Amino acid sequence: MSANCDIAFTLNAVKRELTVPAGMSTLEMLRERLGLTGTKYGCGEGECGACTVIVDGATVNACLMFAADCDGRELMTIEGVAVSEAGERLRDAFVANGAVQCGFCTPGLVVQATHFIAQHPDADEAAIRRGIEGNLCRCTGYRKIIDAIAAAVHASSQGGEHGRG
Amino acid sequence: MGIERYRTPRSLEEAAEILRAGNVTVLAGGTDLMPQTQSGKVRFQPVLMNVRRVPELQGIAEDGGVVRIGALATITELLESKLVRERLNLLWQACDHFASDQIRNAATIGGNVCNASPAGDTLVPLLALDARVVLAAKPNGALETRRVPLGEFIVGPGRTCRASGELLVAVEVPRPPAGFAGEFYKHGTRPGLDIAAISIAAGARRDGAVLRDVRVAFGAVAPTVIRAPRTEAVLEGRSPDAAALAAAARMALEEVQPISDVRATDWYRRELVHNMLKRVLTHVCQL
Numbered sequence: 001m002s003a004n005c006d007i008a009f010t011l012n013a014v015k016r017e018l019t020v021p022a023g024m025s026t027l028e029m030l031r032e033r034l035g036l037t038g039t040k041y042g043c044g045e046g047e048c049g050a051c052t053v054i055v056d057g058a059t060v061n062a063c064l065m066f067a068a069d070c071d072g073r074e075l076m077t078i079e080g081v082a083v084s085e086a087g088e089r090l091r092d093a094f095v096a097n098g099a100v101q102c103g104f105c106t107p108g109l110v111v112q113a114t115h116f117i118a119q120h121p122d123a124d125e126a127a128i129r130r131g132i133e134g135n136l137c138r139c140t141g142y143r144k145i146i147d148a149i150a151a152a153v154h155a156s157s158q159g160g161e162h163g164r165g
Numbered sequence: 166m167g168i169e170r171y172r173t174p175r176s177l178e179e180a181a182e183i184l185r186a187g188n189v190t191v192l193a194g195g196t197d198l199m200p201q202t203q204s205g206k207v208r209f210q211p212v213l214m215n216v217r218r219v220p221e222l223q224g225i226a227e228d229g230g231v232v233r234i235g236a237l238a239t240i241t242e243l244l245e246s247k248l249v250r251e252r253l254n255l256l257w258q259a260c261d262h263f264a265s266d267q268i269r270n271a272a273t274i275g276g277n278v279c280n281a282s283p284a285g286d287t288l289v290p291l292l293a294l295d296a297r298v299v300l301a302a303k304p305n306g307a308l309e310t311r312r313v314p315l316g317e318f319i320v321g322p323g324r325t326c327r328a329s330g331e332l333l334v335a336v337e338v339p340r341p342p343a344g345f346a347g348e349f350y351k352h353g354t355r356p357g358l359d360i361a362a363i364s365i366a367a368g369a370r371r372d373g374a375v376l377r378d379v380r381v382a383f384g385a386v387a388p389t390v391i392r393a394p395r396t397e398a399v400l401e402g403r404s405p406d407a408a409a410l411a412a413a414a415r416m417a418l419e420e421v422q423p424i425s426d427v428r429a430t431d432w433y434r435r436e437l438v439h440n441m442l443k444r445v446l447t448h449v450c451q452l
Contacts (some may be wrong), residue, residue: 002167003213022171022213025199045200046268047358058241058270064196065271068171069215112266134265134358 007071011036012080020067027051027062029070030077038078038107042136049135052108053077059115061134078107086114090152099148101139109135113149123153169211177221177334180214181303184330189214191332193237194271196264197280221301222275222334225249233299234336236275240264240287243274252340255290255347255366262286262351265358275333281319284361284385290349291315292390293366293382296338300331310334319389342378344370346452348445351384352437353428361385362429363437367445374404376450381413381442386421386434393420396442405450413446414439 002021009016011034020029027044030036030053042050044063051062054076081087090110093099100106109132116131117123123131128149129142137145168190174180183189190210192198201207216222222237225246232252234243243249243260250257263269263286277287278298296315301308315336318325327333341347347368353359364384369376379400381393396417403409423434 003169003171005171022168023202023209025203044203046196046264049265049267052267055270059267060271061196061267064194064199064268066192066195066199066215068213069192069195069217071173116266131266133355134267 005068005071007068009070009072010074012076018067022066022068024067025063026053026065026067026070026075029067030062036077036079038082040104040107042104042108046134047136048105048108049112049132050105050108052111052135054081054111054115057115059112076111078111081111081114084114086117086152086156089155090114090117090148093148093151093155094145097144097148097151099140099144101137105135105137105139109137109145113152117149117153117156121153121157123150125150128153168209168213170213172212172214173218174214174216175218175220177219177301177332178303178308180216180219180332181301181308181330183212183214184332185303186212187329188212189329191216191279193217193273193276194239196268196272197276216332222332227252227340230340232338232340234274234338236273236278236333236335238274240269240272240274240277241266243287244269253290253294253338255293255341255349255368256287256338258347258349259286259290259351259364259366262349268358274336278315278318278336279325279327279333281321281323281325281389282360283322283387283389284364285390286351286361286364286384288315288319288390289364289382289384290347290366291336291338292392293347293368293380294338294341295380296336298333299335299337300327301334302328302331304330312337316392322388341368342370345378346370346449347380348448348452350441350445352441360428363423363434363441365438365442365445367442367449369400369405369449371450375402376400376405377402381417383417383421383438385428386423386438388422391420393417395420400446405446410443410446414443417442 040050042048046061188210223235351364369379379397423431
């Protein structure tokens with residue numbers, strides 16, 4: 001039905017080679033082909049941010065990106081972010097601030113917040129709100145998520161309080 | 166019908182050659198193409214051509230009073246461009262209201278222009294700034310380009326006059342006159358991600374007590390983004406007092422033809438056009 005293409009890319013610091021249908025989304029590739037189910041399928045049209053991944057240092061919606069377009073690029077998913085120092089800081093902050101309820105939006109928010117904090121190490125609350133405008137949460141009302149990201153901003157400016165820095 | 170071939174040209178020559186053979190869907194950022202094809206609104210042609218690695222489509226630069234924006238420039242690249250922020254601030258403001266960080270990092274200006282949405286965020290300031298598009302094709306074995314004003318390029322909702330063998334290479338924007346100031350306004354329930362219920366790009370320069378080079382464009386109030394030449398004429402050479410702004414807002418209502426849809430009724434869109442144009446113009450006069 002659809003032409004296949006051979007792609008080679010880096011996924012969470014590991015080189016991967018794969019053959020994918022030309023019309024497949026990066027989200028489908030991650031979840032269905034590679035078993036990386038931390039990246040969530042929410043809306044499938046770029047509105048909710050649950051599928052946020054980092055490509056060449058910038059966040060994108062994996063549901064809007066063609067898997068074929070991953071060729072030659074560097075991808076980082078929540079599974080990679082989770083074991084990074086910045087990811088651990090965010091996880092601790094999300095737990096400490098009660099920023100997780102059902103948890104479905106959490107991986108996307110943590111990936112987006114990782115990218116956002118790297119770009120805006122001194123972000124205030126207004127900037128944080130702008131930074132996560134592409135991520136929907138239907139449980140928390142955002143207050144605790146914003147508090148958690150603000151706490152992570154503070155922690156990273158202190159140079160990694162949890163002792164791994 | 167599915168995709169039969171996936172092509173990744175490395176030069177404009179090669180891309181134009183692929184297009185000349187016909188039946189091509191062009192892929193850039195993918196942020197519109199993916200949902201359009203998944204929903205069945207757009208069907209893939211047999212050839213899917215990813216233009217990401219065509220160097221001629223990249224870059225933002227000024228030459229001879231014209232800012233040339235490569236078709237592959239992402240909205241984030243426009244936001245980070247000092248040239249765009251300083252010379253084309255109206256466009257910069259629209260980029261700041263564009264979708265979300267994730268989409269701005271992937272979506273390209275060429276895609277936004279070719280998608281030709283009546284509500285396209287970058288189209289409204291580009292129209293106000295007299296932008297034109299550069300199209301390349303290889304009809305007789307040699308690369309040829311033509312330039313088309315944006316207002317002529319977009320011919321209907323989602324429709325442009327791009328021929329199937331043509332590729333949008335760049336958007337060119339003449340540098341606005343010295344002292345030109347503008348404001349972009351977009352109405353939606355989420356600040357960026359919403360498709361605009363209406364949008365306005367308006368600008369002018371002050372010449373003593375009066376306005377000159379008045380530009381007014383609207384999004385989401387007609388089948389395409391539109392300029393409002395009669396509204397501009399009301400203000401041109403006039404002092405921007407309350408009576409002039411009220412007359413401009415009244416004239417704008419004669420130039421828009423909004424519809425009712427899921428985002429707003431035609432009545433509400435007309436209210437927004439009338440009231441927000443006055444506010445935008447008031448701000449422009451204070452800049």
